[in-house]
Every structure is written in structure tokens, then in C-alpha cells.
Amino acid sequence: MKALILAGGLGTRLRDAVPDQPKPMAPAWGKPFLQYLVEWLGDQGFDDLVLCVGHGADQVRAHFGNGRRWDVHVAYAVEASPLGTAGALKNAEEHVTGTTLVLNGDSYLEVDLRAMVAAHRARRVADDRAVGTLAAVRVEDSAAGGALEMDGAGWIGGFREKGEAGPGWINGGIYVLEPEVWEAIPEGRPASIEEETFPHLLAQGHHLYAYPVGGFFVDIGTPEGYRRFEQYMEEKGP
Numbered sequence: 001m002k003a004l005i006l007a008g009g010l011g012t013r014l015r016d017a018v019p020d021q022p023k024p025m026a027p028a029w030g031k032p033f034l035q036y037l038v039e040w041l042g043d044q045g046f047d048d049l050v051l052c053v054g055h056g057a058d059q060v061r062a063h064f065g066n067g068r069r070w071d072v073h074v075a076y077a078v079e080a081s082p083l084g085t086a087g088a089l090k091n092a093e094e095h096v097t098g099t100t101l102v103l104n105g106d107s108y109l110e111v112d113l114r115a116m117v118a119a120h121r122a123r124r125v126a127d128d129r130a131v132g133t134l135a136a137v138r139v140e141d142s143a144a145g146g147a148l149e150m151d152g153a154g155w156i157g158g159f160r161e162k163g164e165a166g167p168g169w170i171n172g173g174i175y176v177l178e179p180e181v182w183e184a185i186p187e188g189r190p191a192s193i194e195e196e197t198f199p200h201l202l203a204q205g206h207h208l209y210a211y212p213v214g215g216f217f218v219d220i221g222t223p224e225g226y227r228r229f230e231q232y233m234e235e236k237g238p
Contacts, residue, residue, distance in 0.1 A: 001046065001048070001098070001099060001100065001101055001117065002048045002049070002050060002095060002096070002097070002100050002101070003041050003046040003048065003049050003050070003100070003101040003102070003103065004049075004050045004051075004052055004077075004089065004092055004095070004096075004100060004101070004102045004103070005024075005034070005037055005038075005041075005049065005050070005051050005052065005102075005103045005104075005105045006052050006085055006088050006089070006102070006103065006104050006105050006106075007022070007024040007034055007051050007052060007053050007060060007105030007106075008022075008052055008053050008054030008055060008057075008079050008082065008083070008088050008105075009022070009023045009024070009054075009055070009105065009106055009221070021056065021059065022053075022055050022056025022057075022059060022060065023105075023106050023220070023221060024037075024060065024105040024106060025056060025059055025060060025063065026220060026226060028220075028226070028229055028230045028233055029230055029233040029234055032063060033105075033106075033108075033220055033229070034051075034060065034063075034064075034105055035063070035064075035070075036108065036233070037103060037105065037108070038064065038067070038070055038072060038074070039070055041072070041103075041113075042070055042071055042072045044112075044113045044114060045114065046072075046101060046113065047071065047072040047073060048072070048073050049067060049072050049073065049074050049075070050074075050075045050076070050077055050092055050095045051064065051074060051075070051076050051077070051105075052077045052079070052088040052089065052091065052092050052105075053076055053077070053078055053079070054078065054079035054080075054081070054082055054083070054088070055082070057076070057078050057079075060076075061076060075095060077091050077092035077094075077095065078091075079091055082190060083189075083190045083191070084190040084191050084192045084193075085104070085191075085192055085193040085194065086185045086191035086192055086193035086196060086197045087185070087186075087189065087190045087191045089102065089181075089182065089185060089193065090182060090185040090186070090187060090191070093182050096179055096182055098178075098179065099117070099120070099121070099124075099176060099177070099178055100176070100177050100178075100179075101113065101117065101174075101175070101176055101177075102174070102175040102176075102177055103173065103174050103175075104173030104174070106173075106219060106220050106221045107172070107173040107217070107218065107219045107220065107221075108216070108217070108218050108220070108229060109135055109137065109172045109173060109174055109213060109215060109216070109217045110213075110215030110216045110217075111135055111172070111174060111211075111213045111215050113174075116133065116135065116174070116176060116211050116213075117176050119133060119211055120132075120133035120176040120209070120211070123209050124178070127207055129205060129206055129207045130178075130206075130207045130208075130209060131177065131178040131180045131181055131201060131206045131207065131208065132175055132176065132177045132178065132181055132198070132201070132206075132208045132209070133175065133176045133208070133209045133210070133211050134148070134156065134171055134172070134174075134175050134198075134208060134209070134210055134211065135171075135172035135173070135174040135175070135210075135211050135213050136148055136150070136154075136169040136170065136171065136172055136210035136211060136212050136213065137169065137170055137171075137172040137213055137217045138167070138168075138169055138212070138214070139167065139168065139169075139170055140167050141165055141166065141167065142160070142165075142166060142167065142168035142169075142170050143165040143166075147159075147160040147166075147168030147169060147170055148160070148168070148169045148170065148171060148210055150169060150210045154209045154210045154211070154212070155207065155208075155209055155210075156198075156202070156207075156208040156209060156210055157202070158199070158202065159171075159194070159195075159198065159199060169210060169212065171194060172213055172217055173219075175193075180201075180206060181193075181197065181201065184197055184200055184201050184204070184206075185197055216232060218232065
């Protein structure tokens, strides 16, 4: 199974802390953040990777090359201009041949990926309208990320708007997706998978499911999150 990493973000909120590098290449305890994701994927058996890059693409390519140093194969899907999370996936569509793992390149969530993929495949067998499984993280305040509206079986009925305070399950930035998701993304323009594609899929009668995860989770897109990840890795050690 291929794994796509969305690594084309501009990182404007992180500019003061990392002024001269793309957000996924922000150094954390001696190596770029994106390298943690690449190594982590390889350790879990996902060695066929596609890096969806835009801003700072040359820096990313210069560091990772073909991935041989980490015993993985790395290909690239390069955006000529920012396309958003869904647009970046659409730009990488030529690499999609079936069920695909997708990760945000600016967040870190500890989860057993193989177990998540197995859960998705079981859903797909039981429900032929299931086109995606989203890692879900329980937080005390979902205002910053918006909450998933889900039932006890994990079926996602909708997405609560950002800004609504209170505890809830939020999108953890890791997905297992079917090719139908790419068919729902418009061609040639920016689009958000969280705000546009997922709601559109639900409106069209497709099903999305949550996979609850209790592992460490952080978004490095803010200076606070970036420092929290650095601290976590320092405490965890090599």
C-alpha cells in the first residue's frame, strides 16, 4: 500500500520559529520533522511513499532523494502553486492505485497503522459505501480543530465547525482512503479535504468512519506545538 504525506504547507504560523525552511522540514532534536514520519512509516512496513510537496520542494527532495537511506522508496508530487490538502492529493492521483494511506505532514500521532488499515478493510467489506477511515483523537477542547460528529460505532455523520468549544473527537490527520475520494476532488484548483471533500462525500451518500486513537498527538504548525514535539522527542530519546 502506498502512503502519501501532505508536505507542501507554507508554515506561516511557524515562520518566527523556523524562518528559512518549509514547515515539514522544521528541525526537531537533530533532524527534520518529516524524517520522523518517513522513518515511522518504514518501521511499520510502509515503504512505498509519495511526498506531496510545494513550497520548499527542492529542500525536501535534496534531503530525502529516492529514500534509499531509510530503506523506503520515495516519489514526489510537486505543486506549481498551493492547492490545499485535497488539491495536493488530486495532484498525486497518478500514484493512487487502490486503498491508500494519507498523512498530514505537519502533525504527529502515535497509532498502529496496520491495525488502522485492517479496521478500514473490515469496514469496506461490511459496507461497500465506506470510502475512508479517519484517525480520531479525543481532546478536552475541540475549538481549534472542529469536532467529528460520530456515533458509537464510529460512523461519521458530519463535522462541527471550528470555534465551538468543548470536549470531542477531532481529526488526527491520518486517513485510509479509497479511490472514490480522489474522484470527488475537483481538478486544477485549491481544495480542502477537511472542509470540502469529506462533507461532499457524505452528501453524496458515501460513508466515512472514525478510528479512535489514544496515542500522543501534536500539530507542529504553531510554535507551541513545535516546541511540544521537540520536548516529547527529547524525553522519548533515540
